[in-house]
Amino acid sequence: MKKTDFLSGLAILLLVCAMVFTGCKKEVESLTVDPISIVLAVGERYQLKAEVLPKKAPQEVEWYTSNPDVVSVDGNGVVTALHFGVCNVKLYAGASSAACQITVVRKKAEHFFTVNANGDKIQFSPGNLQYQASTNKWRFAEHTYDVVGDGGVHEGNVPGSDNLQVSMFYDGWIDQFSWATSGWHDERDSLNLYYYPWDYNFEELPNKTDNRYGFGPSAFMPDVNLTGSSARYDWGVNNPIYNPQTRTTDSAGTWRLLTANERDYLSFYRTTASGVRFSRANVHGVDGMVYFPDDWEMGIHFFKDPNLTSGGFTKNILDDDEWMLCEAEGCVFLPWMGALGYGRYSWQSMWFVFWNKREGDYWTSTVIPEKNSLIHMMFNGPEGRYSCNKASVRLVKMLP
Numbered sequence: 001m002k003k004t005d006f007l008s009g010l011a012i013l014l015l016v017c018a019m020v021f022t023g024c025k026k027e028v029e030s031l032t033v034d035p036i037s038i039v040l041a042v043g044e045r046y047q048l049k050a051e052v053l054p055k056k057a058p059q060e061v062e063w064y065t066s067n068p069d070v071v072s073v074d075g076n077g078v079v080t081a082l083h084f085g086v087c088n089v090k091l092y093a094g095a096s097s098a099a100c101q102i103t104v105v106r107k108k109a110e111h112f113f114t115v116n117a118n119g120d121k122i123q124f125s126p127g128n129l130q131y132q133a134s135t136n137k138w139r140f141a142e143h144t145y146d147v148v149g150d151g152g153v154h155e156g157n158v159p160g161s162d163n164l165q166v167s168m169f170y171d172g173w174i175d176q177f178s179w180a181t182s183g184w185h186d187e188r189d190s191l192n193l194y195y196y197p198w199d200y201n202f203e204e205l206p207n208k209t210d211n212r213y214g215f216g217p218s219a220f221m222p223d224v225n226l227t228g229s230s231a232r233y234d235w236g237v238n239n240p241i242y243n244p245q246t247r248t249t250d251s252a253g254t255w256r257l258l259t260a261n262e263r264d265y266l267s268f269y270r271t272t273a274s275g276v277r278f279s280r281a282n283v284h285g286v287d288g289m290v291y292f293p294d295d296w297e298m299g300i301h302f303f304k305d306p307n308l309t310s311g312g313f314t315k316n317i318l319d320d321d322e323w324m325l326c327e328a329e330g331c332v333f334l335p336w337m338g339a340l341g342y343g344r345y346s347w348q349s350m351w352f353v354f355w356n357k358r359e360g361d362y363w364t365s366t367v368i369p370e371k372n373s374l375i376h377m378m379f380n381g382p383e384g385r386y387s388c389n390k391a392s393v394r395l396v397k398m399l400p
Contacts, residue, residue: 026056028094037101039328040071040081041108048077048100052093062092071102084300086321103328106300111293111330112399114270115262122262122396124291124332125255126245129235129393130158131197134171136183138235139242141175144333145284145323148175150340157286163340163390166200174198176340179363179387180216180226180233191218195233200390213388226257226365234365236395255395257365266291274298276306281316283323286335289360290316293330300329334394336360341389361391
């Protein structure tokens, strides 16, 4: 064989091998990380998992942390929580990228709120209660600050929903209800006329002390509150509710309303590690009240003017990262949507809608004794609302 023929054959062989190798090599098409968010305690280590596709693409991944004082990450995706806070761990492969949001807390614990002198503890639902009439479905808001509003002047952040749509056929969501409108009715009580979630009545009964506007158990019943034999008027006691935290439906009876006495103890009498129990704030652009768990420490985030029922919200404006840290440390936020109701002009029988957004109006399961038939509202001092008004519902469950 001639030398030139050998060299030509070798060149062709190398060219073929190069073509085969090039054909096998792929570019990175996608990069994902698992999990995409996680809560770690200070000092905890965790292995993040990256997946590069296709499998024949280069598998090299570069890891970075947005805040090395909060979280460190090595070249294999092992993160170490260094200090409480929030940061993103970002990863890159080729032209693709992904990120995991990491919230670092002081320690992992089941945070709780004491509601009486006996030491009974509760946990709040993840968000306000919402209802869809067309499907008869109940759910908790996905975020603690989510509100429906009236689709106009008091616009909320739940798309396609409107609290003014009070119809059994409405396919949007509502999150304000008249008292005791869980959908259950005690047939022995002829004075309780309105009990469906969409009910919105403004017909006064002759004897207002028996049953104001026909909502809830009347004075002729053994239990005039949403307790005892009348407990199923409580939304949580009567209905299964979808929980976005667990992505499962909690059975009826898992959740319930606070009583008026529990509301008072929670707000004004319980002992906490920091001495603070609540504070007005603005979270995600929504005004409301932050409630601190019993083990809250002020060093996590400083709140101005805590434990005051009056004042504005602008002294404590929290962005999403700040709130995520507070929530991971057990804080609960109750958006202030006020009370939605009907009023009547004094000179004519014409009803109109009014919305009082100055207060945080949430139902409790018991009435204010000194207010007679007025229903006790919580989170804004000892005031009452007629049971025909529509207000927010935040449920709780007892901890063992």
